[in-house]
Amino acid sequence: MSLRRWMCDVIVQRNVRFQGAVVGRFLATQAKDEAIDITAADEQPIYSNEPQYQEELTKKRNKSRLNPKDRNILMDKPPYEQPIEWYHNTVRYKKRMLGRYGFEGNKEPAGFAWPTPKEVKIMQEYERVAFPESLQERWKKLEEKKQIKAEKVKAEDEIAEKLSKVDQWTAELNARVAKKKAEMEAARLHKERLVEEIRKHFGFRISPHDERFKTMLQQKEKEEKKKKKEAKKKAKDEKLKSMIQKMNQEQETDSTKPVE
Known part of the structure; x- marks a missing residue:
C-alpha cells in the first residue's frame, strides 16, 4: 500500500468515526418513546442534474478533503485535466504524462513523442562528435585495454611471488656461500x-717451488686420492653387504613362517 493511499484511508476513517459520534449524540438527545412516521418519507430519492448540485455532491463524496490534483494522483489519474502552468504544454511534460498514465494522460496523438528531423540531426551530430569511432573500433580498443590490464596484473603477481621468496633465496645463497667457504x-x-708432512719428510724447510717438493706433493695427493677411493669403495661394499644380509634375514623369516 502506498503512502498516499494510507493517508486517504486514515482521513476517511477519522471522518467516519466523527460522523458516527455526531449522529450517536444527536440520536441520544431524542426521546426514546418518540414515534417516527415512516410514511412521510419519499419512496424514491430525488436527484438533480444541475451542475451546481452535482459539484456540491462530488465535494461531499470526497471525504479525504484532498485537492483535485492530489486526489487524481492518488487514484492513478493525470493530475490536471486541462493545462494550468506554462510547462504543461511542453513536449517534455506531455511525454512524461504519456509514459506514466498512457493515452489517458495526454490527449495528443502518440506520434508527437517521436523526435523531429531537426532533433534527429542534432543527435546524429552529437554522436559523431562524442563517439567518432565505430562500435567495432571501440570494442577492439576495449579488448586491447583488457589484455594490457591482464598482462599488468600477471606481471605484478609474478613480482609479488618473487618478492615472497626473497628470504628463502637469501637463506639458500648464504648456505651456499658458507658451504663454499668451508670447502x-x-x-x-x-x-x-x-x-x-713433506717438510718433515725432508727434515728441513724446502721451497714450494722446488721440483722435489712438487714431486712429493703430487705423490701425496695421489695417495690421498687413493685412500679416499678405497674408503668410498669400502663404504659401498659395507652397504651392499648390509643389504644382502637384510634380504637373507627376510627370506629366512619368510621360510620359517608356518604355512596356513
Whole structure:
C-alpha cells in the first residue's frame, strides 16, 4: 500500500468515526418513546442534474478533503485535466504524462513523442562528435585495454611471488656461500698439512717451488686420492653387504613362517 493511499484511508476513517459520534449524540438527545412516521418519507430519492448540485455532491463524496490534483494522483489519474502552468504544454511534460498514465494522460496523438528531423540531426551530430569511432573500433580498443590490464596484473603477481621468496633465496645463497667457504678452508688446511708432512719428510724447510717438493706433493695427493677411493669403495661394499644380509634375514623369516 502506498503512502498516499494510507493517508486517504486514515482521513476517511477519522471522518467516519466523527460522523458516527455526531449522529450517536444527536440520536441520544431524542426521546426514546418518540414515534417516527415512516410514511412521510419519499419512496424514491430525488436527484438533480444541475451542475451546481452535482459539484456540491462530488465535494461531499470526497471525504479525504484532498485537492483535485492530489486526489487524481492518488487514484492513478493525470493530475490536471486541462493545462494550468506554462510547462504543461511542453513536449517534455506531455511525454512524461504519456509514459506514466498512457493515452489517458495526454490527449495528443502518440506520434508527437517521436523526435523531429531537426532533433534527429542534432543527435546524429552529437554522436559523431562524442563517439567518432565505430562500435567495432571501440570494442577492439576495449579488448586491447583488457589484455594490457591482464598482462599488468600477471606481471605484478609474478613480482609479488618473487618478492615472497626473497628470504628463502637469501637463506639458500648464504648456505651456499658458507658451504663454499668451508670447502675452501678444508682445502687450505689439507694443503698445509701436506706441506708440513713433506717438510718433515725432508727434515728441513724446502721451497714450494722446488721440483722435489712438487714431486712429493703430487705423490701425496695421489695417495690421498687413493685412500679416499678405497674408503668410498669400502663404504659401498659395507652397504651392499648390509643389504644382502637384510634380504637373507627376510627370506629366512619368510621360510620359517608356518604355512596356513
